[in-house]
Amino acid sequence: MKLARLFPLGLAALAAVAQAAPPEAALAGRYYLQGVREVGSELRLHEDGRFEWMLAYGAVDQYAEGRWTREGDEVVLVPARAPAGRPLFELGEAVPWEEDDEERLGEKEQLAAEDQAAARCPFLEDAADAAAVAAPALDEPAAAPDAAELAAAAAHAALDLQVARFEAETAMRDAAARIERDGTEAAGAAIERARQARAALRDTFRAAQDAAYRAGVEPPRWSEPERPARCRITVEPRSGGYAVRVHDEYYGLNWSGIEVEFRFSDGHRESRTTDRGGWAGVRPRAQATLEQVRLRLRGQEGTVGENTLAVAPPGPAVLQVRFDARQTVPLPFDELRLRVEDGALVPANWGEGRYVRE
Structure with missing residues (x-):
């Protein structure tokens, strides 16, 4: 894994520090750590005195860049620190709202509506497993059943599926009515009956599919049992939005x-x-404009940092926000000394391992 692909250098901020005399150009180059098991590390020394360093161990990734110098028989790495006084979040440019943004926000609205329906009706669960059932793997019977027997079994299984669907819908209506009348806690028994009826419907659906495949007839397709009114998902069709x-x-x-x-x-x-793409968005409001965006990063012990940004997007847009992660990620070291030995660089205090030039 190359540093050049993972991390942009972005070292313009270090230009002011580059006034010191350049280190020995003979030591410049790309080095890889050897002699330490299950640890990957790369070090790049530039002729102008810049360096980039990366170390990966299990789920831990560390990175630093800064200045290096030669002091006697040692190379000394000093990482750059985040500029003092810089906000954690800064507003960048606004880019137009595009089809991908519309699709992403629509998907999030659908998921939110499903979560809200499940909160109103706790017996609901994701039916995707049943909807995505593939053709079952059929075992070869000891004696091949008669075609008429297989067709009859498939027809019987189809009837069982209709009965199971009716029972699931009945149990769901009963549970929804009980929740509306007495509240979720008091409706516990009815909720459990609805859950069991829905589980039985999924099992019956799989059995009906199996019977249909064996008989060589069109298998049933999954469809959700009809939901009571309070359990239905409604998403108002809208377009456009604001995002960061x-x-x-x-x-x-x-x-x-x-x-x-x-x-x-x-x-x-x-x-x-x-989300994982650094994206979050909302729909516009009628007769109102977006004026501010507050961003907050939380840690295990509370708020790490936050900023409120004044914004004035001309229309649906995605606001690019610069985040200075260096303020939140501790430096892997304040100083790293590497002893020069036969063209390799040996960490002074590690006890093992050496950086060998490529």
Whole structure:
């Protein structure tokens, strides 16, 4: 895994530090760590005194870049620190809302609607497993059944499926009515009956598929049992939106898990969390404009940092937000000394391993 692909250098901020005399050009080059099991590490020394260093061990990845110098028989690495006083989040450019953004927000709205329906009706569960049932693997019977027997079994299984669907829908209606009348806690027994009826429907569906395949007839297709009104999913058709994409230029990564609050001119606020693409979005509001976006990073012990950004997008747009991750990620070292030995670089305090030039 090459540093050049993983991390943009982005070292313009280090130019002011580059006034020292350049180190020995003879030591410049790309080095790889050898002699340490299950650890991968790469070091690049540039002739102008810059370096990039990466180490990977299990699920731990560390990275640093900064300045290197030669002191006697040692190479000394000093990583660059985040600029003092720089905000954790900074607003970049606004790019037009595109079809991919529309699709992403629509998918999130659908998932949110499903979660809300499940909260209203706790007996609901994801039916995707049943919907995606593939043709079953059929064991060869000791004696091949008669074709008429197989057809009869398939027809009987199809009737069983109709009965199971009716029983599931009845149990769901009963549970929904009990929840509406008495509340979720008091409806516990009815909720459990609805869960069991839905599970029985899935089992019966699989049995009907199996029987149909054996008989060589068209297998049934899964469809959700009809839901009571309070359990239905409704997503209002809308288009356009506002989103943020949180990106760190130092590591070259989009950041997930950033809390985002969209604040509108009418006082309305909506909270979202960035996904793995660093993206979070909301729909526009009638007669209101987006005025502020607050971004917050939480850690195990509370808020790590936050900023409120004033925004004025001209229309549906994705706001690019620069995130300075260096403020939140501890430096892997304050100084690393490497002893020069026969063209290799040996960490002074590691006890094992040496960086060998490519």
